[in-house]
Structures are given as C-alpha cells and as structure tokens.
Amino acid sequence: MxxxxxxxxxxxxxxxxxxxxxxxxxxxxxxxxxxxxxxxxxxxxxxxxxxxxxxxxxxxxxxxxxxxxxxxxxxxxxxxxxxxxxxxxxxxxxxxxxxxxxxxxxxxxxxxxxxxxxxxxxxxxxxxxxxxxxxxxxxxxxxxxxxxxxxxxxxxxxxxxxxxxxxxxxxxxxxxxxxxxxxxRERDVYAQLAAEQRFLQAFRQSWAGAPYPPTFVTVDAVVIHSGHILLVRRRGMPGKGLWALPGGFVNQDEPIRDAVIRELKEETRLKVPSPVLAGSIRASRVFDHPQRSLRGRTITHAFLIELAPTGEGLPKVRGGDDADRAQWVPLFEFNRMEASLFEDHFYIVSWFLGQI
Known part of the structure; x- marks a missing residue:
C-alpha cells in the first residue's frame, strides 16, 4: 500500500x-x-x-x-x-x-x-x-x-x-x-426542514425579478455582561426555535451602528439606555462568508458590547419583535451550544471571545 x-x-x-x-x-x-x-x-x-x-x-x-x-x-x-x-x-x-x-x-x-x-x-x-x-x-x-x-x-x-x-x-x-x-421523509424533522425550505424559496423568489441578486446587510450584537452573553430565541423561519444573537436587517435610512442598537433594544427589551450601549461598544467586525446564510448573500456587521457590572445583577430582558425569548446565558454553557445556534452565530461569538 x-x-x-x-x-x-x-x-x-x-x-x-x-x-x-x-x-x-x-x-x-x-x-x-x-x-x-x-x-x-x-x-x-x-x-x-x-x-x-x-x-x-x-x-x-x-x-x-x-x-x-x-x-x-x-x-x-x-x-x-x-x-x-x-x-x-x-x-x-x-x-x-x-x-x-x-x-x-x-x-x-x-x-x-x-x-x-x-x-x-x-x-x-x-x-x-x-x-x-x-x-x-x-x-x-x-x-x-x-x-x-x-x-x-x-x-x-x-x-x-x-x-x-x-x-x-x-x-x-x-x-x-x-x-x-x-x-x-416520514420523520417530524423532515416536515420542519421541508417547511423551512419552502420559506427560503419564497424569500428568494421575492427578489427574483431584480436585475442581479441582492446583497443583504445585517447587524448582530454580541453583548457580554459578567461572564454571560445575551441571546434570543427565534420566533419565525428560518431557524425557528434556534438561539441567535440579537440583530436583523439594516434600514435604508440608518447608520449601521444605530441599527445594531435598535435591533438589540427591539428584540431583548434590554433595560440599558441607548447612549450607554453605544459607549460600551468595544470592537466590531464584518462577517461575510458566502454561505453564512441560506437567505442569500448576507453580510453582517457584528459589534462586541461589554457592559460593566453595576452591583444590581444582570439587566432584565424579555423577547420582543422577531424573538420569542431573550436570555442571559453563562459563557461556559454557550460553549456547548453550537448545535443550537442560528447560522454562523456560534463562530461569530467565538471570534470575539478570542479577542477579549
């Protein structure tokens, strides 16, 4: 041999x-x-x-x-x-x-x-x-x-x-x-995946008439507080029921940094003033793997937001907008959640944690 x-x-x-x-x-x-x-x-x-x-x-x-x-x-x-x-x-x-x-x-x-x-x-x-x-x-x-x-x-x-x-x-x-x-094909998971595939096809069909395929711009917030990370559970497809970073699509009329604060507040109802959140941004990076999203070419701008302990514990959060739940997760638990995270969010967080 x-x-x-x-x-x-x-x-x-x-x-x-x-x-x-x-x-x-x-x-x-x-x-x-x-x-x-x-x-x-x-x-x-x-x-x-x-x-x-x-x-x-x-x-x-x-x-x-x-x-x-x-x-x-x-x-x-x-x-x-x-x-x-x-x-x-x-x-x-x-x-x-x-x-x-x-x-x-x-x-x-x-x-x-x-x-x-x-x-x-x-x-x-x-x-x-x-x-x-x-x-x-x-x-x-x-x-x-x-x-x-x-x-x-x-x-x-x-x-x-x-x-x-x-x-x-x-x-x-x-x-x-x-x-x-x-x-x-007879299992429940097949029915769930087939439904998600139909959703994705309809999503892509909605812009099929464009002169060329669009590139979507999104934002994601990596919020760290006292050894915890803030996650949301997705309410709808794609990725229904998976945990994710708070985030979403950037509006046509807003700067990217404003978009991440807006999405964070909408999806988690985080009881921290927007100026404090903006002042707590420690790093940002563009994540652009061509296959990071099944919805189409999607480039996200992720922001690391480190909140300082105040002696009052973790700020209260609750799900809103596209999230049916928001939760602070200990980082040691997060490291075991790869199979429960939406798209590339586990890898985004891992990259930022390597910079802290």
Whole structure:
C-alpha cells in the first residue's frame, strides 16, 4: 500500500455514490481511510439536514462488509472565520484516530504514511477543494470524482416534491442510503426542514425579478455582561426555535451602528439606555462568508458590547419583535451550544471571545 491512512474530508449531505467511489479508490491506495464530516455540530438546516450520527449511519449502511473495519468516521466543526482552528481540529482528529487504531504498536502518528484525497489538477471542482492546500504535510492523492452527482440537487429533490423528483435521484445514491432517506421523509424533522425550505424559496423568489441578486446587510450584537452573553430565541423561519444573537436587517435610512442598537433594544427589551450601549461598544467586525446564510448573500456587521457590572445583577430582558425569548446565558454553557445556534452565530461569538 502507498499509504497507511488517507484522509477524506466532506459534508456527506447526503452520502452518495460519488463518495463511495472516492472511498473505493482510496482503499486501493491505503490500508485505512479516515472520513471527516464537516459541519458536525451545526444546527440542522435544509443545507445541513443530517447530524453526524445520521451521516455515519448512512455511510455504514452503504459500505460493503469488507470495508467496514478499514473506514473510520469522525466529525469536525466548520470554524468559518478561523482556518487555523479548523486545521488544528482536523489534525487532532487524524492523530487520535491513528493513535487508537495503532495503540498496540507503540508508534506515533507522524511515523505513518498519511495522505489526503482530493480532485486532480484541472478538475472543474478543484477550486472547491482549496482547503487541501492547508495540509502540506500530507501528500495529496488525486481521486477523480463523479462530477455529475450534485448533493445540493439531491437535497432539493428530497425537500421539494411529492417523491417523483427524489425518485429520479435513485441512480445517484447507494440503495441503502436511498431507503434510509425514504424513512427520513416520514420523520417530524423532515416536515420542519421541508417547511423551512419552502420559506427560503419564497424569500428568494421575492427578489427574483431584480436585475442581479441582492446583497443583504445585517447587524448582530454580541453583548457580554459578567461572564454571560445575551441571546434570543427565534420566533419565525428560518431557524425557528434556534438561539441567535440579537440583530436583523439594516434600514435604508440608518447608520449601521444605530441599527445594531435598535435591533438589540427591539428584540431583548434590554433595560440599558441607548447612549450607554453605544459607549460600551468595544470592537466590531464584518462577517461575510458566502454561505453564512441560506437567505442569500448576507453580510453582517457584528459589534462586541461589554457592559460593566453595576452591583444590581444582570439587566432584565424579555423577547420582543422577531424573538420569542431573550436570555442571559453563562459563557461556559454557550460553549456547548453550537448545535443550537442560528447560522454562523456560534463562530461569530467565538471570534470575539478570542479577542477579549
């Protein structure tokens, strides 16, 4: 074998025949394949509808018996705004898998031949695999993908028809995964995700007649007080029921800094005067990941607001406007809430906390 381990990174939403082809070719080159599922702890959405456990279940159902013990499945967070954190997590995951797999050998991970699979140069999808350049220590093993298979098209068919379009996707999926997805369509979470997908389609259709797709500008408030962060629970779609930063769209007639104070007050009824809030802004940053919002291209301006203790405890808050609840959350609890946060809000807060 050319390698002891080959690393295969993807989202697997859902697992399809293209993924199996990559794994088959990787196993021809390596003794083991380490499958790393991205978006492992994000809240489910029409773009990421399946949990890490569900994706592993799909993959295990599709793998031939002879491959089962040669394929490891682990999950990593996206770390949208910190590539080095993401790289470190992937490196740690690979190191731990190898350590557990070879515990009886007494070797270190660095002593094994490790590579990473990706599209060969010139492939039309190679640009999407730019992350492979972040792992120069692992030799890249070119693996040709089945370019005709589009996971986004499969998800669209899964959520947007009465079964006919999804049936047409059968040839792109392992039989076991197709059956798994048919069972998934009978669950309550499917109905919720399908409703959210319809909402998003209607939202995008509302500006479909524009001469070019709009770019939305929003604001988000990261309010910190005595080791707590102020969150709201979303009243409507998208992300109904998820926790989020207080924020929203910028009005046509207001400066961005005024917008964040307005949205904060509207959604939390925070009993702190607006001038005090404005004077408590400690930092701001633009967060503009192209895929940060399913509503369309949305760029947010986030503001870190640190409120000083007054001896009167945490200011009273209550949900208002687009939020059905507002709550102060201890930061140690927030760090475990990644799967309950809307869009990229967990990563926005994590970035600011790293600056404090």
């Amino acid at each position: 050319k390698y002891d381990y080959l690393v295969f990174i993807g989202r697997f939403q859902p697992v399809h025949l293209g993924h199996l082809k990559v794994i088959e070719e990787a196993l021809a080159q390596a003794g083991r394949v380490i499958v790393i599922c991205g978006s492992a702890r994000q809240a489910v959405s029409p773009r990421n509808p399946f949990t890490l456990a569900e994706r592993e279940a799909m993959l295990r159902a599709a793998l031939p018996t002879a491959w089962q013990n040669r394929v490891f499945v682990v999950g990593c967070s996206d770390r949208m705004y910190n590539d080095q954190q993401w790289v470190t997590e992937v490196q740690n995951l690979v190191d731990k898998v190898i350590a557990v797999d070879t515990a009886s050998l007494g070797h270190r991970a660095a002593e094994f031949r490790v590579g990473i699979v990706g599209s060969p140069p010139g492939n039309g999808r190679a640009r999407a695999g730019h992350y492979l350049d972040l792992f120069p220590q692992w030799q890249r093993e070119p693996v040709e993908e089945l370019s005709a298979i589009d996971a986004g098209r499969i998800r669209e068919a899964l959520f947007n028809d009465d079964g006919a379009r999804f049936g047409a996707c059968r040839n792109d999926l392992p039989a076991a995964v197709y059956d798994w997805l048919l069972r998934f």
